[in-house]
Amino acid sequence: MYDYVSGICTLAVAFLVLWQVVPWLYLNLLGPKLFGPKIRLKEMGQWALVTGATDGIGKAFVKALAKKGINLILVSRSLAKLKDVSKDIQNKFNVQTKIIAVDFTSGPEIYDAIEKQTADLEVGILVNNVGMSYANPEYFSALPDRLKFFDRMMACNVTSVLRMCGLFLPGMVKRRKGVVINVASIYVYLPGPLISVYAASKAFVAKFSDALATEYAGHGITVQSLEPGFVATKLSKFSRTNMVVCTPETYVTSALAMVGFARHSTDFPFLMNFLCPKIRSDDFDDLLLSPRQVQARFHISPRGFIVNKLAQASIRRLLSVLLAKELNSNEGCHWD
Numbered sequence: 001m002y003d004y005v006s007g008i009c010t011l012a013v014a015f016l017v018l019w020q021v022v023p024w025l026y027l028n029l030l031g032p033k034l035f036g037p038k039i040r041l042k043e044m045g046q047w048a049l050v051t052g053a054t055d056g057i058g059k060a061f062v063k064a065l066a067k068k069g070i071n072l073i074l075v076s077r078s079l080a081k082l083k084d085v086s087k088d089i090q091n092k093f094n095v096q097t098k099i100i101a102v103d104f105t106s107g108p109e110i111y112d113a114i115e116k117q118t119a120d121l122e123v124g125i126l127v128n129n130v131g132m133s134y135a136n137p138e139y140f141s142a143l144p145d146r147l148k149f150f151d152r153m154m155a156c157n158v159t160s161v162l163r164m165c166g167l168f169l170p171g172m173v174k175r176r177k178g179v180v181i182n183v184a185s186i187y188v189y190l191p192g193p194l195i196s197v198y199a200a201s202k203a204f205v206a207k208f209s210d211a212l213a214t215e216y217a218g219h220g221i222t223v224q225s226l227e228p229g230f231v232a233t234k235l236s237k238f239s240r241t242n243m244v245v246c247t248p249e250t251y252v253t254s255a256l257a258m259v260g261f262a263r264h265s266t267d268f269p270f271l272m273n274f275l276c277p278k279i280r281s282d283d284f285d286d287l288l289l290s291p292r293q294v295q296a297r298f299h300i301s302p303r304g305f306i307v308n309k310l311a312q313a314s315i316r317r318l319l320s321v322l323l324a325k326e327l328n329s330n331e332g333c334h335w336d
Contacts, residue, residue: 038260039222042068044179045124049073049168051104051160052130054081057183057231060248061127064256066093070125073118075100104130104160105152111163123168124175128205129183132156137194150197157201161208169212169221176220179259182209186229186266202227206264213263226255227266 041048048065052058053074062072066089074082074097082099090097100117102110132153143149161182172178185202192199209225216223230245255265 039179041065041125041179041256041259042070043124044177045122045172045175047071047073047098047118047121047123048125048127049075049118049123049164050127050129051075051164054078054085057226057228057248057252058127058129059085060252061129061181062089063093063249064252065125065127066095069093069095071096071098073098073100073121073123075102075114076130077101077103104156105132106155108163111167114164115167118167122175123171124177125179125181126164126168127181127183128161128164129181130156130160131183131202133198134195139194140196143197153197153201157198158204161205165212169216172221173216173219178221180209180212180221180223181226181255181259182206182223183226183228184209186227188225188227210263222260223263224255224259225264227264229266 048070050058050061050065050072053062053072054076058076062074062085066072072086072089072095074086076082079099079101082101086097086099089095098117098121100114102113104110138144165180169178169180172180182205184205185199187195187199188203188206206225206227209223212221213223213225228251231248231251232245258265
C-alpha cells in the first residue's frame with residue numbers, strides 16, 4: 001500500500017514539475033533562441049520613448065533600440081547627459097533623437113510638457129525605466145524626512161508609470177500595435193527589508209503591468225514587466241560584474257529577446273524566470289526553513305511540504321491562465 005501511494009505521489013510531483021518546466025523552457029529558452037524575436041520592434045512605430053535614458057538600464061535600452069534602427073525620445077533629468085547620449089547614438093546608429101529634460105519627482109506639469117513635445121510623433125515602444133531608491137538602507141520608522149521621501153518615491157516609481165502609459169497607450173490602441181516595458185525589481189518576489197517603500201512601489205509596477213498585459217492582449221499591445229536583480233548600475237550600487245551581477249547591456253539583450261514570449265523577465269533567465277514568478281514573500285521565508293522546522297511549523301514531512309508548494313504554484317498559474325483567457329475572449333475597452 002505504501003509503495004502504491006508513494007508511486008502516485010511521485011507521478012504527481014513529476015507531472016507538476018513538467019507542467020512548470022516545459023512552458024518555461026519554451027518561453028525563456030527554446031522560443032527566443034530557436035525561433036527568434038516574436039515581435040518585430042521596428043514595426044511597432046517610428047519612435048521609442050525611454051525614461052531614465054542617460055544611465056544604466058535605460059541607456060542600454062536606448063542603444064539596443066537605436067541599433068535596430070528605431071528613432072529615440074530620451075527623457076531624463078540632466079539636459080547635459082541627454083545631449084551626450086543623443087549625440088552618441090546619432091553618430092553610431094544614424095537614427096533621429098529627441099530629448100526632453102524633466103524631473104519625475106516633481107509635479108504633474110512635466111507630463112503636459114512631454115505630451116506637447118511628442119504630440120506629432122508615433123510612439124510604438126514605451127520603456128518606463130526611470131526610478132529612485134534609498135540613499136542607504138533604513139528602517140521604515142527611521143527614514144529621515146519621511147513625508148517628502150514618500151512623495152518623491154511615489155512620483156518617480158509609481159505615478160510616472162501611470163502617467164506615461166496614459167499618454168501613449170491610447171495611440172497604440174488606436175493603431176492596434178505597441179510595446180510597453182515597465183522596469184520593476186527582483187523585490188517584487190522577495191522581501192525588501194530596509195528598502196520597504198522601494199520594494200512596494202516596484203510591486204505595484206509589476207502588478208499593474210500584469211493587469212495591463214491581460215487587459216490589452218486582444219488589442220495588439222504587448223506589456224512586459226522587467227524584474228532586474230543584480231545589474232551593475234548607479235541605482236543598484238553594484239560597480240563590478242561577476243557571476244551573479246551582469247551588465248545593463250547583457251540584461252537588456254535578454255529582456256528584449258523575451259518580449260512577446262514572457263511577461264516577466266529578470267537578469268537570470270536560466271533560473272530566476274522559472275523560480276521568481278512562483279515564489280511569494282511568505283514562500284521565500286518558508287523555503288529557508290530546515291526539515292525539522294518544516295515538520296514543526298506545518299505538521300507535514302519535508303516531501304509533503306515541497307509537493308504542497310508545487311501544488312500551490314500550479315493552482316495559481318492555472319487560475320491566472322483561465323482568467324486571462326476569459327478576459328481576452330471579450331472585446332474589452334477601447335480608447336477613442
